[in-house]
Amino acid sequence: MRNNHVVAASLFALSLTVAGCAEVQRAGEDIARQSGNPRLAGAIHGVGNVVGSLFPIGYEEESSIGQAMALQVVARYGGVVDQPELVRYVNLVARAVANTSDRPDIPYRVAILEHDSINAFAAPAGYIFVTRGLLKQVRNEAELAAVLGHEIAHVSQKHILDIIQRSKRLAGVTEAGLSYATSNPAAFKNVIDGAVKKLLDEGLDQGKEMEADTIGEIFAARVGYDPEAYVGLLTRLRELKGDDRALFKTHPNFSARIEAVQKTIQGKHLAPTGVILQERFSRMTKRV
Amino acid sequence: MTQSRRYWIPSVAFCAVLVTGGLAAWAETVYVQAKTAQLRSGKTSLDAVVGNVKYGDALDVIGRDGSWVEVKTAAGAKGWIFSNKTSSTKPSGTNDTLARLGHSMRGGDASATTASAGARGLDKASEGYADRTGVSARDRDAVDRMTAYQIADQEVEEFLREGGLGEYAK
The missing domain is CATH 1.10.10 (Arc Repressor Mutant, subunit A)
Structure with missing residues (x-):
């Protein structure tokens, strides 16, 4: 029966x-x-x-996931920088790049984490973070645009959501439905904790990182930033950190990334524009 | 002869209809691949704005020149748009039909904001998550402000203009 x-x-x-x-x-x-x-x-x-x-996660649910993950990122990295002009500038660069990305129809917001490590993260629904330590290494606006392009690509390609949907952990949760986050908070916490662990500790797989490099480079070039700028930043970071230890500990090594970015520039015919906006960057970030 | 003329005229007319219809069917369409975009009277950013289009709008291509595409909107307005703000494929959009259906069937209200949060604020799920994981008030406030952070499209446009970016490239 x-x-x-x-x-x-x-x-x-x-x-x-x-x-x-x-x-x-x-x-x-x-x-x-x-x-x-x-x-x-x-x-x-x-x-x-x-x-x-079984259906894709819609923006409302994505937003809940992104917001909860953002809480954990901010908590783990010791809070955010409270310098309105600097935050506004970084957000303007992000918006400039995002507006002609493959997913321009969601809000993107960037916070600067009060942390000296060299790092950047993207949570679903457009929550993007860069550390103060990373900003100290960036020399011009085109380099910053490439870093933000990489993070925007993670969002536009829904890399974290893809991981969440595939995870076995979530498989036990979907029966209750992710939207039951309010009535089944323990399940929601498991999902978020798993996603944060992947983002901050284990890292996304190398294929996703390479994809974000490629797509982010195209996003930044679309708005007119010089595509060679990203190669310059990665090369400098390789000199600083070496190839044995990747910038973001879970990313592919710098040499492989530089090679992939150069292939993208050639393969996609991304023309050098010479637009790096060093003066504006220096003026806006002098208090970093 | 008379008989062949009788068939010749309709045949030409039929072919003309086919060619015209065929051309119409093959007319190139592009889609707005930017949050918003402006149509201009000419192919430079100095030309006057003659209309605005938004993400996903379909535009018929009339011609191309360098980084600019001359287009016609569904309403019949004509103008030039910066090519990097267009795509040959229709954007899928953020909340497509499948995603909306899935959300509806899962039946949740995960993103409803908390009653105390006012116009902005953490949604119920995030607030609950913050409670369970002991996220401090300072960090909650940081994410709250981040969520509410907005920059007007006009400011972004001015930022692009100042930097000589996008359609303002020198």
């Missing part, structure tokens, strides 16, 4: 998926409940959640 309920609910939910009608799913739940069959209503609801979890 119970199996029949589950089969019926599965078929019903599947038909809803095909029909694309979540309203009908709720109506089905109501009818089952009113007819004295709460178990069937629960089954329809549960199967609907599972079916729903």
Whole structure:
């Protein structure tokens, strides 16, 4: 009898998926409940959640994930820099690059982490972080644009969301639905903790980092920044940190990244523009 | 002869319809691949703005010259747009139909902001996460301000103009 309920609910939910009608799913739940069959209503609801979890994560849910991850990034990195002019400048560069990226229709915000390590991160929904230590290494606006382009590419390509959707940890959670974050906070915490661990400790896989380098380079070049600037920054960081220890401890080594960026410049015919805006960068970041 | 003329005229007319229709079907379409973009009367950033288009708008291509594309909007307005603000493929958008459907079926309200947060603020899920992980008030406030941070499109445009970036390249 119970199996029949589950089969019926599965078929019903599947038909809803095909029909694309979540309203009908709720109506089905109501009818089952009113007819004295709460178990069937629960089954329809549960199967609907599972079916729903197979669909891509929408922006609202992405925003919840990004915001929660941002809390953890800020907490772990000792807070953010409170220099309004500097923050505004970094955000303007990010917006300039993001506006002609492949995903210009979401808000991007950048915070500067009060930390001397050389690092940058992107959480879903456009939450981007650069450390004060990284800003100290950057010499011009084109280099900054390339760094931000890399992070914007992580967001536009939904790298973290991809990891979350694939993770086995989340597999146990999707039955309750990610949107149940408020009613199942322990499950939500597990998802966020796993994603933060990946972002800050383990790192994304090297393929995603290379992709972010390539796409970020194109984003920065689209708005007119000199594409060679990123090569200059990576080369300098290689001299500073060496190839054995990557800039971001989980990234591919600098030599491989420099080579990939140079291939992108040649393969995509990214023309040198000479626009590096060193003077504006120096003026705006003199208090870094 | 008379009979062949009888067929010749409709045949030419039929071919003309085919060619015209075919050309229309093959007309190039580009899509706005920027949050917003301006149509100008000419192919430089110094030319007057004659219209505004937004992300995802479809534009018929009339011609191209260097970094600029002459286009016509669905409403019939014509103008030039900076080519880097267009794409030959239709942008999928952030909240496409599948994602909206998935969210609806999962049935959540994860992003509803907390009642105490006012116009901005952490959403319920993040607030709960902050509580469970002991994130300090200072760090919550930092993310709160980050979430609310806004820069007007006009400011970005001015920033590009000052730097000689995008369509303002010298």
